[in-house]
Amino acid sequence: MRALEPIYQPMLLAGAPADADRVIEVRNPFSGALVGTVPQAEPRQIRAAFKAAARFRPKLSRRERSDILLGTARAIASDQDRLAQLITAETGLCLRDSLHETRRACDVWSFAAHALIQNDGEIYPGDIGGNPHQRRIFSMRTPLAGVIAAITPFNHPLNLVSHKLAPAIATNNRVVLKPSEQTPLTALALGRILREQGLPEGMLSIVTGTPHDLGDCVFTDEDAELVTFTGSVRVGHQIAERAGYRRLVLELGGNDPFIVLADADVDRAAHLAVQGAVRHSGQRCTAVKRALVVEELADHFAERALHHMRQLSTGDPSDPSVDLGTVISEDAAQLIARRVAGAVAAGARLLLGGEPRGAFCPPTLLDHVSPACELVAEETFGPVLPIIRCNNDVDEIVMMANATKFGLSAAICSNRLDHVTRLIEGLAVGSVNVWEVPGYRTELTPFGGIKQSGLGHKEGILEAMRSFTQVKTYSLPWPV
Numbered sequence: 001m002r003a004l005e006p007i008y009q010p011m012l013l014a015g016a017p018a019d020a021d022r023v024i025e026v027r028n029p030f031s032g033a034l035v036g037t038v039p040q041a042e043p044r045q046i047r048a049a050f051k052a053a054a055r056f057r058p059k060l061s062r063r064e065r066s067d068i069l070l071g072t073a074r075a076i077a078s079d080q081d082r083l084a085q086l087i088t089a090e091t092g093l094c095l096r097d098s099l100h101e102t103r104r105a106c107d108v109w110s111f112a113a114h115a116l117i118q119n120d121g122e123i124y125p126g127d128i129g130g131n132p133h134q135r136r137i138f139s140m141r142t143p144l145a146g147v148i149a150a151i152t153p154f155n156h157p158l159n160l161v162s163h164k165l166a167p168a169i170a171t172n173n174r175v176v177l178k179p180s181e182q183t184p185l186t187a188l189a190l191g192r193i194l195r196e197q198g199l200p201e202g203m204l205s206i207v208t209g210t211p212h213d214l215g216d217c218v219f220t221d222e223d224a225e226l227v228t229f230t231g232s233v234r235v236g237h238q239i240a241e242r243a244g245y246r247r248l249v250l251e252l253g254g255n256d257p258f259i260v261l262a263d264a265d266v267d268r269a270a271h272l273a274v275q276g277a278v279r280h281s282g283q284r285c286t287a288v289k290r291a292l293v294v295e296e297l298a299d300h301f302a303e304r305a306l307h308h309m310r311q312l313s314t315g316d317p318s319d320p321s322v323d324l325g326t327v328i329s330e331d332a333a334q335l336i337a338r339r340v341a342g343a344v345a346a347g348a349r350l351l352l353g354g355e356p357r358g359a360f361c362p363p364t365l366l367d368h369v370s371p372a373c374e375l376v377a378e379e380t381f382g383p384v385l386p387i388i389r390c391n392n393d394v395d396e397i398v399m400m401a402n403a404t405k406f407g408l409s410a411a412i413c414s415n416r417l418d419h420v421t422r423l424i425e426g427l428a429v430g431s432v433n434v435w436e437v438p439g440y441r442t443e444l445t446p447f448g449g450i451k452q453s454g455l456g457h458k459e460g461i462l463e464a465m466r467s468f469t470q471v472k473t474y475s476l477p478w479p480v
């Protein structure tokens with residue numbers, strides 16, 4: 001496929017294009033080619049973005065918001081090839097994964113449009129207590145008084161940005177978004193679409209820059225009432241320590257187990273595990289990070305997983321037939337390689353893999369992995385499937401799965417209802433999928449982790465619309 005011409009994208013400050021004295025370069029992780037440049041914002045520009053947002057009071061009717069959201073969904077759908085190419089150029093993800101991402105983002109925007117037409121208030125009778133009143137209490141949801149500060153990671157540059165912006169717009173809020181400096185071009189392309197759909201300028205700023213240059217200003221601005229952050233545990237915890245008295249929504253890393261019990265169809269389980277581990281280059285918070293397989297199936301599982309991994313085609317991520325692109329950078333590929341080597345040194349058997357080439361990390365399969373290795377104790381963000389063998393004992397498997405600081409999602413392969421229900425009850429995670437990859441969800445459903453993976457506030461359109469609003473109650477006389 002022809003390489004895209006390098007582009008310069010200005011930021012959006014209160015909807016208007018804005019430059020800065022310096023730029024950051026975005027390079028294609030596969031080819032090293034320059035994809036484009038964006039401004040390196042200065043802290044004073046971040047302040048200006050929050051100030052402009054705080055001054056603006058959105059007055060869009062539900063119908064107007066719904067039109068903008070549906071228009072955005074349609075624009076993403078009609079431009080999906082170009083957007084997918086941009087995602088692939090910025091991230092090194094294969095085009096197939098990028099197209100998948102554009103379809104998810106369309107869902108986000110259209111589901112938000114549908115969600116906002118539902119009434120979100122409730123009615124409570126006043127005559128229920130020991131001192132009954134002839135009144136009724138009504139609740140309504142209002143936008144936040146302050147501005148939403150949104151910070152997003154590199155790995156889903158369209159979908160996760162959509163998960164911040166769509167519910168914010170649906171609830172008439174104002175947002176200052178700082179996308180990852182590794183993938184800012186897709187976020188800015190989405191910002192342009194929103195402008196074309198008639199989003200009022202004061203509702204959205206998209207500022208770009210490195211955390212090194214911006215410091216804390218995005219999440220400590222005096223006008224930021226809520227910080228919604230998706231990214232690593234390390235950065236999420238730093239933000240939690242420094243953000244002060246404001247609402248926090250943290251969607252952090254994961255270390256998701258893929259549990260295969262003794263009754264499982266081994267080939268089906270192995271195929272799912274490989275998909276869950278390598279799709280999106282293994283760079284999903286909910287990717288399969290550890291396969292916990294009962295000992296009696298493990299040889300067969302490893303053999304079938306090897307078979308499925310060998311089917312994957314690799315190469316230029318912009319080639320539509322390629323299944324696996326690169327990870328985000330050469331440094332990321334090197335870190336994965338070091339952790340794989342560490343696991344092998346600790347006794348794991350490498351069944352498939354090899355040295356990284358630039359940012360390309362080959363699909364990697366290991367068996368007999370010790371749960372103590374860094375490869376599986378930490379979140380390893382790459383196309384790696386480590387098999388940890390375990391005893392055929394559900395309670396022990398629950399303990400192994402939970403023996404991590406993370407608590408995002410999990411997957412189970414079993415048809416034994418008694419075992420499945422014990423696992424669903426026992427796993428300390430936000431979501432469990434039976435006979436699916438851990439990350440399965442719709443864009444509407446609640447999603448988010450516990451323990452170090454998050455504070456328990458959920459995303460997903462409906463939950464995000466709740467966290468981006470306050471509940472106000474009012475009561476009226478209600479004589480009967």
Ligand SMILES: NC(=O)c1ccc[n+]([C@@H]2O[C@H](COP(=O)([O-])OP(=O)(O)OC[C@H]3O[C@@H](n4cnc5c(N)ncnc54)[C@H](O)[C@@H]3O)[C@@H](O)[C@H]2O)c1
Nearest residue numbers: 152153154179180181211231232233235251252253254285
């Ligand atoms: N739970 C979820 O929903 C979810 C979804 C996707 C990704 N993630 C997680 O995100 C991580 C991968 O993304 P990443 O590498 O971009 O994460 P990251 O934490 O390095 O960066 C995320 C964002 O924070 C910014 N940032 C980095 N350091 C900062 C600092 N000191 N102060 C303020 N902002 C800072 C980055 O510029 C980026 O915009 C993985 O851990 C993955 O599991 C979680």
